[in-house]
Amino acid sequence: MRSIFSILLLSLFASGLMAQLDRSTPPEAGPAPQINIGEYEKFTLKNGLRVFVVEDHKLPMVAYNLTLDIDPVFEGEAAGYVSLAGDLMRSGTTNRNKAEIDESIDFIGATLNTHSKGIYGRSLKKHNATLLELMSDVLMNPTFPQEELEKSLKQMETGIQAEKNEPSAIANNIASVLRYGKDDPYGEVVSEENLANITTGHLKTYHQTYFRPNAAYLVIVGDISVKEAKKQAKKYFGDWEKAEVPGHTYSQWPTYEAPKVAIANRDGANQSTIMVTHTLPLTPGHPNAIKASVMNQILGGGSFNTRLFQNLREDKGYTYGAYSRLSTDKRIGYFSASAQVRTSVTDSALNEILYEMERMQTELVPAEDLELIKNMMTGSFSRSLEDPQTIANFALNIERYDLPADYYRTYLEKVAAVTAEDVMAMAKEYLNPEQAIILAVGEADKIEEVMRGFSPASEVTRYDYYGHEVSGAVAVSDITAEEVIERYLNAIGGPEAIETIQDVTTTATAAIQGMELKMVTRQKAPNKLLVETMMGNNVVSKQVFDGAKGKVTSPMGEQELEGEMLEQMKEGSAIIAETNFLKEGYSIELQGVETIDNRECYKIIVTRPSGNESTAYYAVADGLKYREVSSTPQGNMVTNIKDYKEVEGFMFPQAISQSVGPQNFEVTIDSIEINTGMEDAVFEN
Known part of the structure; x- marks a missing residue:
């Protein structure tokens, strides 16, 4: 057998075929492969709707994708309403409420999505009539219910709070502003103030102005013939009224002579x-x-x-x-x-x-x-040609971009x-x-x-x-870090009054990934702490510190705290954390004045006895604390403190938002009780 291999090798060398295996010289590129792009048909309805049809009979499915071809809209003081108009189109019509739309779509196993420049639906062929009836109703008769708008606005605000702690989101916002300018649709950044200005009127006006057949394309892909597509398009979209759709002119975007x-x-x-x-x-x-x-x-x-x-x-x-x-x-x-x-x-x-x-x-x-x-x-x-939707997109691009x-x-x-x-x-x-x-x-x-x-x-x-x-933190010389903390203690009630606080019970509600949790925090001077988190009537986690020992109970079991974790719980157990900042073992450094959410604040770096650092921001105007940044194993935690109100002579925040990485938690303070005569037995562990 070995001699046969030797003969074969000699034959390869003699014939020159072995040289073809030399990998030191890359092979020359061959001609571009021939490709077979599927066909499509197109037609236009009397109202100006341009329709493209791609037949694909492999599966008994049909998809309908309607897309607007309009200029970008500058939203101004109500920035954010365009995306909301698209999102909320399927939240209710003159004929159906949101629940009825959702139930009908689920019943036939279909998909129906809307966005600011169109609507997409997909179902089994046998359910086409039901899908198209729903799709055309959502397209032409949305009502934009106020309660759905309020829910979406709250979600968008929560999203903004989370993104403020996300470096890539910050970078993308700044890049957009610097590339296009704030007065360009591509350079607008949605703020909480913008959201507060949005009404259902903005959504309705956008829909009535831009959702018009003469500014739209309808792409139909799937188990359908051109004849069937024409019949469906006329029946479900033929009565859609056309109207003039405005175009827009824009200012020139910024240019830079140097980086x-x-x-x-x-x-x-x-x-x-x-x-x-x-x-x-x-x-x-x-x-x-x-x-x-x-x-x-x-x-x-x-x-x-x-x-x-x-x-x-x-x-x-x-x-x-x-x-x-x-x-x-x-x-x-x-x-x-x-x-x-x-x-x-x-x-x-x-x-x-x-x-x-x-x-x-x-x-x-x-x-x-x-x-x-x-x-x-x-x-x-x-590989993309394996999807018939690709062919439809090609047809649309050829038409839209000439x-x-x-x-x-x-x-x-x-x-x-x-x-x-x-x-x-x-x-x-x-x-x-x-x-x-x-x-x-x-x-x-x-x-x-x-x-x-x-x-x-x-x-x-x-x-x-x-x-x-x-601006960054601007150095100041007319106030010290100690004086900033003293201003804060005076702003919330005064040092002497704070000393009279023996115990505080705070009840709060937190919204986390769609779940609602109840949190009850009990504190007793000088350093006892109990935090219980409940879902319904069930306690899902518990943290307790009796002044010396600490323990955490969770679905993972019980953990007696020691070392750094115990020290951190001790440091966080004071009713008013700032009462410890001027004591031995703590170090505070004033970095200057920095603008936080349009509010000038003193920036203080706090170093605790454990060595842990945090950054706190106290307003120049009223002395109150509005933000704190601390380190956690999951990443930096940013706590925004809002809505101070007086409770029994003391100023307490009524809302808190916390961001850790991509997670954002909104906390609403439901009640605060002071000096209820809390017993030490509450903190036994």
Whole structure:
């Protein structure tokens, strides 16, 4: 057998076939694969609704996707109403309430979703009539019930509170404002004040103005013929009344002659979220769009082989991932490159991003790298053709963006034709590090100086979550940290009166991920504490400290506290925490005055005997505490303190919101009782 293998090897060498296995020279790229894009039919109703039909008889399902083709709307003082109008369309009509709509959709196992620019429905073919009746009712007759609006507004406000502690959300808001300006639809950031201005009138006006058939496309995909689709479209959408839909003009977005360097603060952060971004004039279907996409895929488009990923993660170890995005748009596109890195390498990581952007402009991409990315794009595009919805989207894009009829049929040919010279040309055309926005969100006091190095004028501007320009903590010399704490104690009732508080019972309600929990907190001077959390009438967790020993009881069992955890419970057991801040073992440092939610506050760093640090903000105007930032195993916890009211001569907050990572908790204080004669036995453990 061995001799046979030897003969075969000699034959391979003699014939030259063995040379073909030499992997030192990459094979030449073959021709672009032939693709078969499914057909579609289109027609227009008398009211102007343009309909596209893609037949797919593999499954007895049909999907209906209606999309508006309208200009972006600037919302102004009521920013947020456009998305709410879309979300609440299916919350009730003149014929059905929300419960009836939900029940009908569930009964037939269908899907029905609405958004600010359209509506989507999908069901088994045998349920088409029921789905379309519901879909057309929701589309043409929404009532936007006040109670549903109030629920959604509360959810949006809760979402804002959570995002204020999320660095990527802060970075995206600031980037949008700096790319487009606050007076542009793309640059608006929704605030709590905006939400308070929204009425059902805003929602109804938006719907009546923009949801018109002559500004819409209806895409039908599935087990249906063109004849059936025409019949359905006429029956369920033919009576939809057309009307003139306004267009809009916009101010020119900002331009920068030099890099615009921006930072935002997130107290206690041990990472920085960094971004390099700028606008670019690239519309969908532009002759350069495919070549520019190849360029971006090489730079940082999402795979492990991109230059940003290889540089910042594999080579430098700065981050788990670094990516870039190139987005086309009918008005104005944008480029961004981003990562999350350790605070200590904020400037180094940004330098590497800028280096890779510039390298794309000055060095030709090696043939192997280019072919790898083109092969990936070819595979992704080919796989997408397995979904008939892709064909429908192609038809819609050709119509909306006035693309050549063969744009997608020749897509792979265009990808295959991209050269290294094309990639360099696209980088020179669409990457602009010299006029980019260079942004970092993190511990602002630690990164501000290194960020100055990216500005020729050494200028760094601070922004808050909303994209408002703010100052950092401004040093003050007319007050000390001790005096700030004394002002707070006086503001809530005065030191002498506080000493008369022997016990406090606080009952609160917390909304957590749709669940409602009741919390009862009992405190007794000087340092006894009991916190019980209940769901219904059942206690689900209990924390108790009797002044010396502490214990936590939860569904996981009981845990006697010791060491650092016991010390932390002891430090948190005082009825008024600030009464301890001036005592031995505590250290307080005034960092200056900083703007927090449009309120000037003294920023105090508190170091406890355990070594744990927290940051507290006390208003310059009234002395009350409005925010505290502390560290937890799950990440930084931001506590916003709101709605102070007098209770038996003392000022207590009536609402608290807490954010830990992506989680947000809204707490409403239901009652506060003072000096009820609480017994020590309450705290036995």
